[in-house]
Amino acid sequence: MKSDRFDPPQASRLSADRQDEALFPAVPEQNFQVRRITLIALLIAAIVLPCVYVAAMAFNDLRNREADATDMTLRTVRVAEEHALKVFDMNETLDARVVDLTEGLDDDGIRAREAVIHEKLRVMGGGYPQVAAVSIFGRDGDLLASSRYLPSPAISIGTRDDFTGIRDGKDLEHVSKVMTGHVAGEQVFNMGVERPDANGTFAGMVSVALRPSYFEAFYRELIGADGSMTMSLVRMDGSILAHYPRKPGEPTAMAPQSPFADAVAQGRRAGVLRMRSNAGGEDLIVAFRHVGSYPVYVLCGYRTSAIWAAWYQHLAVLLLSMFTPSIALWCVIWLSLRRLGAEEEAWERWQAEASMRRSIESAYRQSRKMEALGTLVGSVAHDFNNLLMILSTNVQIVRRRGATGLDRELSAMERALKSGESLTRQLLGVARKQPLRNETLSLERWLPASRELLRASLGAKVSLVIDIGSEVWPMRVDVAELELALINIAVNARDAMPNGGRFTVRATNLHFRHEDGFPLTGDFVQLALEDTGGGMAPDVLAHAFEPLFTTKPKGMGTGLGLPQVFAFCERSGGLAAIDSAVGAGTSVRLYLPRATAAPEADGAAEPPADESSTPLGLRILLVEDNDEVAAGTEALLQMMGHQVTCVFNADTALHLFDDARARLAESGAPLPFDLVLSDIHMPGKMNGIDLAEAVRTFDSKLPVILVTGYAEELDRARHVNVRVLSKPFDIGLLEKLLRDIQHALAQSGANPETHSAS
Structure with a gap:
């Protein structure tokens, strides 16, 4: 399997080699x-x-x-x-x-x-x-x-x-x-x-x-x-x-x-x-x-x-x-x-x-690299997400306006959006800033369903073998991230076997004890992905998990595939390891933690909403500091039939709620909004989470949807009990959420018509 590789400058490589020699001096071989x-x-x-x-x-x-x-x-x-x-x-x-x-x-x-x-x-x-x-x-x-x-x-x-x-x-x-x-x-x-x-x-x-x-x-x-x-x-x-x-x-x-x-x-x-x-x-x-x-x-x-x-x-x-x-x-x-x-x-x-110790030191240095890279990537990805949001909302606006003769161009833009979203997701995953939506997953049901996805990634020349052990434990992982990790490994395996070969997926249960000397302890599921390719030389294997490191020709690899796999396993509470030798193929092993709860059963599909009974639009407070993102989102929401009030930071939004609270004290008038849709990162004293906490003090039942691209904010946002969307979010998902909120307001006795009249 070829690893993603980025050739650093010669001076940087020499510096890294000297650092490794200083940390791990050569020890004479004992025969x-x-x-x-x-x-x-x-x-x-x-x-x-x-x-x-x-x-x-x-x-x-x-x-x-x-x-x-x-x-x-x-x-x-x-x-x-x-x-x-x-x-x-x-x-x-x-x-x-x-x-x-x-x-x-x-x-x-x-x-x-x-x-x-x-x-x-x-x-x-x-x-x-x-x-x-x-x-x-x-x-x-x-x-x-x-x-x-x-x-x-x-x-x-x-x-x-x-x-x-x-x-x-x-x-x-x-x-x-x-x-x-x-x-x-x-x-x-x-x-x-x-x-x-x-x-x-x-x-x-x-x-x-x-x-x-x-x-x-x-x-x-x-x-x-x-x-x-x-x-x-x-x-x-x-x-x-x-x-x-x-x-x-x-x-x-x-x-x-x-x-x-x-x-x-x-x-x-x-x-x-x-x-x-x-x-x-x-x-x-x-x-x-x-x-x-x-x-x-x-x-x-x-x-x-x-x-x-x-x-x-x-x-x-x-x-x-x-x-x-x-x-x-x-x-x-x-x-x-x-x-x-x-x-x-x-x-x-x-x-x-x-x-x-070398593994720990290497993991520590890798972690420091990831931390430095995460700071850089997080800033770049946030701005890139905003650009994708602008493009996505405007494409949806054009679609909804029924422009004729532009289907081919819009489809090309949507494919570019998907590629950009995948690249951003990889960048955030490598930087450990991609939000994880962990759920309990049963490999016995999930892996066979992913067979076609793996076949498409491997190509026609590579045969796929899936060997799942009996009674494999369920895992607690982000399914989308796991799917992306398997795709990254499968693509590398395909490139390592240009003349064809065999790609094997095995799953077994493992229990690690402290005396085993393994970095992990407890119950884990080992997901081994093995290919019959040419393998990797020791110097390539030593850098396989480093971001932006690739051995592929220029323009063929980003150097983010295996780093995403490593970051995903580590953030899931597990570990990733590679065994490879020239001429002996490559085995990538993912150690993912066992889930304590049983996997959720597949629920019955919800009946489609009755369009004739859809309530009127919502009054939405849109808090977004980027003008173009705000303009596109506001136009799209209005096309959906919602009333949108747009402010550019949380401090201004909080002033609106203060004014509404004053009116509520004088005349008993209700809050002027049915929903708050806010970005998290904004200029000012407050961010979106602070705003959500303040809004809940006015009305604990007022829906709040936060939009972010950073994983470290998810835990705090979940404590506030609000829904979080990852940038760039799916417009269809947002539309479904708004429809659910409309139905909830209608069932609670509120009248959106009065809201829109006001």
Whole structure:
């Protein structure tokens, strides 16, 4: 919808812009969404980054711990392998010395020299803590001599695996399984070698019994007692020779199907394995090494549970050290988000309050403009109304005199009069000096009846849609002003839709409360008028309600349409508002107060007066300061058959009534007038209302008709209880009023004939 616009001088616009900047300084725009996204991004980063860091550190720490555990097992198993190799090599040397000691002796020879051999065996084996006993066995496995006993007990190992294995040439059995030794009397495993005779055949066996506890004590010192590592001395077939830490009920051999068994089967001499212990069911990182050429491996295991326990402990410290400040940071960001929400809410409230203040300030400045404009327009309109009155009365005089051949010219003058009356009405409406005749109006009945008027204003290209809500409240408005407001808006909508469009009229009920922040409170009817035109730019929208402001081409708009709408709503106790955007159309909303009384029912038409029974003319006192208006009105009244006495101000008219009151006191003569027809604004001490009040003191029943163009005088005039006509008034309406007064005088018993004779 195009708004009426008048382009002011450039200097005036600059001055107004500076004034607006002074009243409403620019406030930096607050982009709360960007700040909220930034804080949320920081919060996510403060959560994700520490988590990623902790995960990376934890993973790296676990890998390092596993690598450290593997490295420790490798170093430890190497030490244990060197130790076992030294022990086994020493045993090998000891076996060789015993073999040399018995060289050339058969079983009987050894028995014969048992005491000497016993002493030598005791000396050779007694110096080593790992050696439990040194024994010599015969061809059949009988004990011939021992470092532990003298004489040797009758013991035979002929069926023992290590004896039969050495006899049969099995290398594995050179190191036996753990057993309770027949000679040593304790848990031992034996390292035996063949004792050959002079022919090189098997003549018996020399065996050195080794204590597993010796190895276990060494392992305890090597790996410590923290329980994270294990050490084992194992035969190639998986039999466990020594193990630390040892628990009761542990198996004596490793599982035949295990990674270690596979490694032995593959011939690997060293390596690292991950396997589950069949003793405690724990997962281990196991490093193993083959001890020299002996059928024995040394194994060092590291419990993964110990790795995980240490890792968990370090992770707890890491989490505590990392997330304690992170949680504090999260709380700060969360509080910042809450504060941002509160700040945004406060900003919106401030914006609403600032907008309301701007609206109030703008309305105040608009009101001041209207007041200044009203003073100017009121004076101009009053004089213009007088000119229209002169033209109107003289046209009626010509009509009544029956001039022929002038119908076309008189009709043109009457159309010009109508346009002039409409323009004057708009000027007075904008200046808030147009008298309002408020009445209770039902939109449900009135709007459909105004459809044709709106269609004519919109033109053929624009479609009209009327949507009235159910049970819309009645309004208290001036129907003529409302009609003019709708026409002004419809014309603007038509100009905004040159190629056609849709114009929608909607009516709904609204209730405003003080806390809603709306300038109005109470019950109102919202009359929304929407078009689908091009809309208004913000700079145009800001001045839409200003008088004489128009965007239409020169000669196409007066700049009084929307200001009349605004002034009408404000004077009716309501408000007018516009929503518009370029390309989105325009919506003008009129908020008009709800009427407390029900709308008046349409009364039956009064029967036409009987012209044959019309009484004679009235005696009229015409009070008018404009000579030409007075002359035209007087001539027209006389043509109607009335007697007219014309004076030019209220003071002179009051002197006539003073003289009449003096005659009334002397002779009882009645008042010389049946009606007073007076302008309100006149030179002198008194105006028309003062005159009406004074006349009522003489005769309270004497009719008085006042003529004015100013709305502020209506309330006082109504208190005087007189009829008021707005300039320029309709001659037909005046004629009807005079006829009603004539009938009233006739019914009251007065005789107009006597009046006219006098």
